[in-house]
Amino acid sequence: MTKIAPSILAADLLKIKKEVKMIDACGAEYIHIDVMDGHYVPNITFGPNIVKSLRSVTNKILDVHLMIKPVLNYIDSFLNAGANIISFHPEADQNHQKIIEKIRNSNCKPGIAIHPNVKFQDIKHLLNKIDLVIVMTVVPGFGGQKFMDSELSKIKDIFEYRKENSLNFEIEVDGGINDLTAKKCLNYGADILVAGTYIFSKKEEKYKHLIDSLR
Ligand code: DX5
Ligand code: ZN
Secondary structure, eight states: OOEEEEBGGGSOGGGHHHHHHHHHHTTOSEEEEEEEBSSSSSOBOOOHHHHHHHHTTOOSEEEEEEEOSSOGGGHHHHHHHTOSEEEEOGGGOSOHHHHHHHHHHTTOEEEEEEOTTSOHHHHGGGTTTOSEEEEESSOTTOSSOOOOGGGHHHHHHHHHHHHHTTOOOEEEEESSOOHHHHHHHHHHTOSEEEESHHHHTSOGGGHHHHHHHHO
């Protein structure tokens, strides 16, 4: 079944504990945490401290999406904070092997995130080393952007590559997800849908319905 990963970037941070408990109770499988450094992307968000705080309020998978450059030096702090999955953008740090090993050795799952400007051919060699691929369907940096249909073929390429090579990683799609774009992503082979604005811009009574509408 399709997994849903609400992105807390769009949540009300004044009541983040309640927000996360709500989406947990509404059946979301992952909690997506967007880490931005004002350098790899032109926006600043959360650090390991929020991962640590959320770890104490939910047992759901903490899905950390690092939009930072460099990457390697920060992995330990996210591991110690209790992340379950840590994904990075391969073009932001060349120490791919070291980053992936460090994450795996700590019983955490390594992932890569693919910027719309990065081609499938350029990340293909990493696909047998990771557990999650995030296909970005917006330029990373902000929530609430329009879904890029141009990235759908990348989902398909990755889906087919996984089948041809009998690999097991999950395919997550991130950016501009709503009930209509979700359908397209699932048709092209997505396993997990990240959704920020679509869920958190509505009243909390609607979270359950919104999450269900994406599956
Ligand atoms: C964008 C982030 C996304 C973002 C998605 O850089 O990686 O996870 O929170 O937000 P929506 O669902 O609003 O496009
Ligand atoms: Zn993200």
